[in-house]
Amino acid sequence: MRDHTGMTQVTHKRGSAGDVVESELERLTTESAVRITGRVVDNPIVKLGGLEIIPESVEILNLAETPLPIDEHTGLEQRLDWRFLDVRRRFPAQVLFAVQTTLEQGMREYAYAQGCTEMHTPKLMGTASESGAEVFKLGYFDRDAYLAQSPQFFKQMAIAAGIDKVFEIGPVFRAEPSFTSRHATEFTGVDVELAWISDVEDVMAFEERMLAHALAKVAEAHGEAIREAFGVEVTVPSVPFPRITMADAQEILRAEGWDPEGAKEDLDPEGERGIAAHIQRETGHEFVFVTDYPASIRPFYHMRPAGRPDLTSSFDLMWKGLEITTGAQREHRHGVLLKQAAEKDMNTGPMQDYLNTFRYGCPPHGGLGMGLSRVLMVLLGLDSIREASFLFRGPNRLTP
């Protein structure tokens, strides 16, 4: 018998005719939900703690059909079709959601201690944010609406509303036909936005401390279970995390022979892994902030450092070579923002509400967006984001 705390052995000696316990036990099928009442007795030959239960009553609450639709040989996609059975039958999956709960609570704890307000910004928008290319469109009474691909614009509105430190955990939606092991069309985002920052360094300092705090909690509460279930040791990172500019990262990578086609200004996944490996060799650290991304590959609302219109005051955070966060100082000056939008040939018509946010006294601010399942993927050494979410959503998967 198994519950969420573990397994125990139930032993019944075949009895006389009319033995109700026996007849119920004989009806039982694997994975049935059952309530058993009995006496716990010592039995040194039982592996599960030297204890077993001698049942006095057996109540079958939900008899499982046979055969089960999945077994230990079932492939990933069919396991996802029967995700509830997949999670119930596998100890690691159970640990995963306990870890997720602690991780979130650790991040919230840090954010609250820093004075953050938890916001719930709308997921329904009247216009497509940014490019519109990766946005889901829906019918909204007699018009169209769009699903927010990030709380970006709305958390900036909260900053302009005088809420100086904003924290949100919620779904984000990406209409991106990506089939990689790290993309999903719906995922849980952890978003932070901070007003009155001096520069983007304040945002990185917040994030590294938030992660270190949360990972310390995870290590304490689940370190042993994670070792047992995933064979992974949770390392609580020291702060500050290493930082490297994109220019320096590229120089190092090119010296090591990295020469991708196409990715002239950005890092491709190989480059991300390469720079992370380099930093780990040099510093022993699993995390690295890559900073000063070129303006050409960042959104128009990222602030540019003084005198460097070609760069942005932005960063990505890599953990063991996987990008888990993008962050930046935002441009809060209405005129500069309009200029940067024009440079990128953006149609600002649908963005009036957003742009208006900066016309009546919006303070300097910056923030970050983190993918929760990506953090879990790296933390637990999972191969795919499909296993790091409860019910994965991708271009080909909308069920169960």
Add this chain to the structure above:
Amino acid sequence: MRDHTGMTQVTHKRGSAGDVVESELERLTTESAVRITGRVVDNPIVKLGGLEIIPESVEILNLAETPLPIDEHTGLEQRLDWRFLDVRRRFPAQVLFAVQTTLEQGMREYAYAQGCTEMHTPKLMGTASESGAEVFKLGYFDRDAYLAQSPQFFKQMAIAAGIDKVFEIGPVFRAEPSFTSRHATEFTGVDVELAWISDVEDVMAFEERMLAHALAKVAEAHGEAIREAFGVEVTVPSVPFPRITMADAQEILRAEGWDPEGAKEDLDPEGERGIAAHIQRETGHEFVFVTDYPASIRPFYHMRPAGRPDLTSSFDLMWKGLEITTGAQREHRHGVLLKQAAEKDMNTGPMQDYLNTFRYGCPPHGGLGMGLSRVLMVLLGLDSIREASFLFRGPNRLTP
């Protein structure tokens, strides 16, 4: 000068020509974002704590345009158009989000202490849940998807996955053309689901304790600010909350003259207020669970009490006459569930994934769904849910 902690006075004596502080102060407009450095000095005639700042430097970070688009005479709808200014200018709105943060954290604290796991269930679904009538439909690559109108089905899948106590705070979407003061097309739901319950009483006991715990935290942290901003006294409710069956509630209401057209089996808003007023007169309690709703007005998945196929093991929770929660024990027996769906003439075709959840050993369970903004509305005595959300979404409002 105002920040999120309050107001302070800045006093500068007109100086000589070339006084940089003076020229910057003269440029200032109302609601501009400004960083002032100076000396704090005693001044007994200053109302704000007998202190003022003598500025040594003034840095205008974002000069507000004039005139501001809203002022103290602006009506609700136009205030919502400029919600960031509306919130920034009004002390009560600032308090509201601090209260929301504490309220959520209090509920989480209770839920975690009870062993809950925090889940993030998908908002994108492959088929319309339940009736389909109030569900938003969107284009999803080459097919259609739907927005979840509640995490109901998914949190039940989490129960079937062996996650015994499920907690989620997230957005829910209702394509309902309702224009009342208490309806929104997108709102934040607080959802709980509990496995291995004895009956629906376990769910009500969880909820009343969770609310009492959270409201005690709110009273302690914000009682004084709520009194000042909203003129409302926060009462920490005693447990258990009063309970009354729908049959008894109707009998009492009809004896008091309530005789609505149409609402023969349900309570209309007047009835909800009436029974709440009755309970408050009788017991002094602001909350009341109305239980045993007729099966005819409840979803097919609500469990029916043994021998009473006309009733459900369900409840609504009213606070000061407003419904803030619906809850129930769920039918976990696959055969019974199919029968109840058939009775309601439901097309079970699109619900196969949901129905499959109950075929392989799903334990008894029940849960609740609470509207966070409705709780805030009642707690703070607000007239409309529009003021209890950061950015309200209704049939006519998708912006800002």
